[in-house]
Amino acid sequence: MTPGALVHAFRRGAWHPSLDLAALPGDTGTRLALVPEIVVAADRSWWDGVAPGLPAAPTDRRGLLLKALHEFEHGVLDVGGLGPQSADDFRAALWRTAGIPASLTDRWCAMLRAGLIERPRPADDEALALVALPGNTFTCLAAVLEQVERSAAVWVRPSRREPLSAARLVAALLRAGWPAERIALYPTGRGALSGLIRRTDRQVVFGGSGLARSVRSLPGLTLHGPGRGCALVPDPLCPDRAVEWLVPLIAADAGRFCSNVRTVVCAGPAQPLASRLAAALDELPPSKWPLTVSREPGAAQRAARSVAARMRPGDRLLTRRPPVAAGPDGAPCVTPHLVLLGDGPEDPAGHPLIGHEVPFPFAAVVTVSERDAARIADGSLFVYEPPQSAARRRTA
Numbered sequence: 001m002t003p004g005a006l007v008h009a010f011r012r013g014a015w016h017p018s019l020d021l022a023a024l025p026g027d028t029g030t031r032l033a034l035v036p037e038i039v040v041a042a043d044r045s046w047w048d049g050v051a052p053g054l055p056a057a058p059t060d061r062r063g064l065l066l067k068a069l070h071e072f073e074h075g076v077l078d079v080g081g082l083g084p085q086s087a088d089d090f091r092a093a094l095w096r097t098a099g100i101p102a103s104l105t106d107r108w109c110a111m112l113r114a115g116l117i118e119r120p121r122p123a124d125d126e127a128l129a130l131v132a133l134p135g136n137t138f139t140c141l142a143a144v145l146e147q148v149e150r151s152a153a154v155w156v157r158p159s160r161r162e163p164l165s166a167a168r169l170v171a172a173l174l175r176a177g178w179p180a181e182r183i184a185l186y187p188t189g190r191g192a193l194s195g196l197i198r199r200t201d202r203q204v205v206f207g208g209s210g211l212a213r214s215v216r217s218l219p220g221l222t223l224h225g226p227g228r229g230c231a232l233v234p235d236p237l238c239p240d241r242a243v244e245w246l247v248p249l250i251a252a253d254a255g256r257f258c259s260n261v262r263t264v265v266c267a268g269p270a271q272p273l274a275s276r277l278a279a280a281l282d283e284l285p286p287s288k289w290p291l292t293v294s295r296e297p298g299a300a301q302r303a304a305r306s307v308a309a310r311m312r313p314g315d316r317l318l319t320r321r322p323p324v325a326a327g328p329d330g331a332p333c334v335t336p337h338l339v340l341l342g343d344g345p346e347d348p349a350g351h352p353l354i355g356h357e358v359p360f361p362f363a364a365v366v367t368v369s370e371r372d373a374a375r376i377a378d379g380s381l382f383v384y385e386p387p388q389s390a391a392r393r394r395t396a
Contacts, residue, residue, distance in 0.1 A: 001082065001093045004029040007163055008080030009187055010170050011035065011043055013180035022187070025295035026097040032163050033081070035186045036281075037195040043184070047128060051152065054181055061124070061149045065116055068169070069145075073109040073313035078329040079164075090168055098135070098162040099293035099331060104254060108139045122150040127220070130200035132193060133166055134207060135159030136256040136359055141169050141177045141223075143204045148173065153182040157196055161296070163187055170301040189394025197221065227258030228355030229382035232373060235268025238387060239276045244364075245386055247280050248324065251336060254292045255361030259382045263354050264365040265373045274340040274365040278318035281336040281361065291335070293327035299326050300332035302305050303358050307337050310352035314342020336361035349375040 007030065008015040018033035058064050071077060079085045085093075091102040129151040131143045144166070147154045158166035163185075170185045186196060197203050202220040231249055233242055249261040262309070266273060294300035304323040311317070319338045327333035341351055341364055348354075349372045353364040377383045 001028050001089065001096065004031075006030070007032045007167055007187070009033045009035050010080055010167075010183065010185040011039070012184075014047060015329050017081065018287065022189075024097045024163070025099075025161060025299075026094075027295075028096050030093075030097060031289055032160060032187050034160075034353075035188050035192070037188070037192040040186060040188070040192065040195050040199060042126075047153065050181060051128075054179065057124070057152065057179065057182060058177060062116075062121055064173075064176050064178060065145050066113075068172040068178070069109075069113050071117065071175045072169055072172040073113070075172065075175065075300075077175060079167050079169060079171045082167075084112075085168065089343060090164070093164050094162070095162065097295055098180060099295050099327070099333075101161075101328075103290050103293065104292070107253070109116070111139050112142055112145070115139075116145055119146065122146065124150050124152075126152045127201040128152060129154045129202040130157065130196050130204070132157040132196065132205040133159050133205070135161035137253065137296070138148070138162065138165035139253075139257070140206050141165060143206075144169060146206065147202070148178065148183070151202065155186055155200060156192065156235065157186050157188060157197065160187065160189075171372045175356060197307060203305070204280070217313075226258075226355065226357050227382050228263070228357070228380040229259055229261045229265040229384070230265055230355070230376055230380045231384040233266045233268075233273065235266070236388065237268075237273075239273045242273050242386070243276045243280050246277055247284070249384055250277075250338075250363045251281065251289050251361040254290060254359075256292065256359050258357065259362055260361070261384060262356055263376060263380070264363050265376055266365065266367045267373065268367065270340060270365045270367040274318055277363075277365065278320070278338040281317050281338055282284040282321050284336065291327070291333050293329070293331035293333045295331060300305070303360060304337070305336050306358060307339065307353065307356065307362060310356060311339060312342065312344055312346065312351065314344050315353070316340045328396040334358070334360035338362070339364045341366040348372055349379075355380060388392045 020034040021031040074087050076084050076086045091105045094100040129147040133140050158164050180351040204222045208222045321335040324332050348368045
């Protein structure tokens, strides 16, 4: 990536710079062109005027998307403001700005491709769709692919922390033959998101609990908020088997997915399992379980402190590695955390670490009653049980 590069917005069928800029993390000096809300409003009026006269979208949208994903993963693409970008350039840029190692980029590209192949083909319509992306993982680009396959046009709002994958996907769609007027990339400030939502027909929005509270509900809105993933561990369950089952749920994909387990709910004593699980997390080999590094000053320390700040008297941090360590190039990396919650008088299901989501592998382990286990599960979008336990429950 050229030092001081500017990632352009893409609107009205062309790449555009801006006078309103945001710096990307890292030492590259790369900046992102931001689109003001007044421009968004004007572009909706433009779309309503040109849409009836545009050529029809390609009929084989699935084939086009597969071609675009191949280009996204392997091609040399003209990404606005960055110039020709090879696959290696893309991986290097993600590492230097977002701290995502190349092995995770490869894995996430494969996940996008597999998800597209496995997903049923939707019926298409005339909606103008919005996809507002998070910064924790670019696998949420699957939502962009889904909307391209069904919508008349798609506006993409990338994360200001990691806009490079969204910009590259737009370039890949253009290379594959998707009409330029039917795709847009709108980097904006946080305040302009509501304007994008109001001016589109269908919206898919990713974000945490704060965003969920701030977004006004609309008939076409799908909000992907916090997952608060939990695992229900029955009693008895061999601790070694439980650890083998739980480690991937907690640590896969650097712990950055909303589907990762954040709470391990035990029906029996939690200490034996928690001790073994903490030791396993401490020993994860980076070659198999890569972690991301932080390029934003102080962000890694803040993320680690968010766990310590939520601990109550009697809680214990069982993992023994330093909470923040140096990554491969010296950048800070938050190591996996495991906290055993104590038996205090407070409501265990209301503990501030239950479902706490951070951009690294983290879980709280707790023993609770059947009633409290049900309460925790009811508040989680992703609930996991050992396969044999789920089978017994279905046949009971």
